[in-house]
Amino acid sequence: MVLKGKNIVLAVSGGIAAYKVVQVARDLTKEGAEVHVLMSEAATRFVTPLTFQTLTQQKVHTQIWEGWTKEEQGHISLPGHADLILLAPATANTMAKLAHGLADDLISTAYLATPATTPFMVVPAMEHLMFVHPATQQNIQTLRDRGVIVLDPKYGEHATGATGLGRMPEPTEIVAAVRLVLGQRQGDLRGKRVVVTAGGTQEPIDPVRFIGNGSSGQMGYALAQQALERGAKVTLISGPVKLEPPYGCEFVSVRTTREMEAAVNLALEANPPTDVLIMAAAVADFRPLRPSEQKIKKEKDKPTPVIELELNPDILLGLKGRPGLENLLRVGFAAETNDLALNAEKKLKDKDLDLIVANEAISSIGQPDNEVTLIERGGLTQQLARKPKRAVATAILDKVLELLEKKHVMNNA
Numbered sequence: 001m002v003l004k005g006k007n008i009v010l011a012v013s014g015g016i017a018a019y020k021v022v023q024v025a026r027d028l029t030k031e032g033a034e035v036h037v038l039m040s041e042a043a044t045r046f047v048t049p050l051t052f053q054t055l056t057q058q059k060v061h062t063q064i065w066e067g068w069t070k071e072e073q074g075h076i077s078l079p080g081h082a083d084l085i086l087l088a089p090a091t092a093n094t095m096a097k098l099a100h101g102l103a104d105d106l107i108s109t110a111y112l113a114t115p116a117t118t119p120f121m122v123v124p125a126m127e128h129l130m131f132v133h134p135a136t137q138q139n140i141q142t143l144r145d146r147g148v149i150v151l152d153p154k155y156g157e158h159a160t161g162a163t164g165l166g167r168m169p170e171p172t173e174i175v176a177a178v179r180l181v182l183g184q185r186q187g188d189l190r191g192k193r194v195v196v197t198a199g200g201t202q203e204p205i206d207p208v209r210f211i212g213n214g215s216s217g218q219m220g221y222a223l224a225q226q227a228l229e230r231g232a233k234v235t236l237i238s239g240p241v242k243l244e245p246p247y248g249c250e251f252v253s254v255r256t257t258r259e260m261e262a263a264v265n266l267a268l269e270a271n272p273p274t275d276v277l278i279m280a281a282a283v284a285d286f287r288p289l290r291p292s293e294q295k296i297k298k299e300k301d302k303p304t305p306v307i308e309l310e311l312n313p314d315i316l317l318g319l320k321g322r323p324g325l326e327n328l329l330r331v332g333f334a335a336e337t338n339d340l341a342l343n344a345e346k347k348l349k350d351k352d353l354d355l356i357v358a359n360e361a362i363s364s365i366g367q368p369d370n371e372v373t374l375i376e377r378g379g380l381t382q383q384l385a386r387k388p389k390r391a392v393a394t395a396i397l398d399k400v401l402e403l404l405e406k407k408h409v410m411n412n413a
């Protein structure tokens with residue numbers, strides 16, 4: 001969403017990873033960005049300009065010697081109109097040029113012509129020995145010191161078969177980093193700190209068995225992802241799920257409800273204070289009183305074991321009235337199998353929440369989409385049609401933003 005209508009200059013230098021950047025150009029374009037590609041001469045030996053031209057539907061520029069007629073001068077002024085410049089892959093050679101202010105090709109000239117306020121992101125990719133060489137490291141440091149965003153390369157196998165540090169991050173990660181940077185500059189939640197809990201918790205019965213639920217984490221992860229894209233600093237506290245944490249969040253992995261409670265408390269103690277807490281996790285309300293240290297055996301002549309349960313802490317209730325959290329906007333979820341509205345409103349009041357997202361448990365937990373009702377403090381209710389969890393996340397964050405603004409107005413009144 002954050003990429004829609006954005007103007008991105010994609011500079012491609014001559015590394016073998018250039019073929020992967022074709023996917024980056026495609027993904028950025030698909031998400032609605034206008035992508036203008038600049039290629040070094042060496043880059044055109046790895047991928048043809050026509051490939052990028054076809055995918056971006058924009059003319060690809062390869063040298064400074066072209067385009068000096070009045071109609072064509074566009075490429076010289078491209079960095080001045082861009083929302084972000086992305087250099088990927090960034091060769092050792094091109095980074096050296098940027099670090100030293102050379103301007104003998106299109107990419108290095110574009111770097112010098114980039115306004116100081118426009119984010120410039122560099123994605124190094126090269127063989128391990130080239131990457132760790134002090135010359136390359138020093139050039140990267142010079143660029144970072146100037147405010148250039150340099151993504152760290154990965155450890156792994158290179159195209160030549162050698163293994164080491166220097167592999168380019170995957171295209172999805174590069175696109176996520178672009179979204180993040182744009183969100184942090186232009187997103188409507190920029191500067192806000194948001195803590196999101198996600199997934200289900202597990203309570204051990206013995207070392208191999210647990211009490212759990214079918215939560216997939218999709219709702220919480222979608223909220224974290226979108227809050228990041230809208231510019232928030234996000235801490236995602238998650239129970240065990242099969243999802244990759246969104247790029248750029250602070251990620252805390254927990255298993256039990258008590259671990260989740262400790263992680264939430266720790267996150268809320270951090271400074272600057274958290275603006276929004278969204279509890280999307282499906283926590284286990286009960287835990288076995290005496291989990292067995294060894295796997296419980298099925299024994300013929302012994303009675304079937306009975307698992308005695310005790311109550312887990314209620315994380316949101318525990319925060320009610322806590323000093324120092326007066327400005328925290330609290331969002332809870334209510335997944336119910338019966339009397340949904342009634343139970344949700346009771347939770348909202350009992351736990352002193354600003355917003356509760358009410359959904360029917362059976363048709364929402366573990367499903368890719370959800371039908372929810374947003375209930376505000378005071379009872380104002382908004383019913384949303386069934387939609388993908390990503391779209392539900394958008395609606396929840398729109399409401400969060402509205403409530404934050406209301407809170408701000410009230411605090412300043």
Ligand SMILES: Cc1cc2nc3c(=O)[nH]c(=O)nc-3n(C[C@H](O)[C@H](O)[C@H](O)COP(=O)(O)O)c2cc1C
Pocket residue numbers: 012013014015016017040041042043090091092093094095125126127130
């Ligand atoms: C097959 C091949 C693969 C290369 N891969 C890389 C690479 O991944 N990273 C890098 O920094 N240089 C790589 N190079 C070296 C660059 O292509 C070379 O330094 C070139 O001058 C870079 O020009 P540019 O920075 O203007 O694109 C490779 C060279 C060849 C022949």
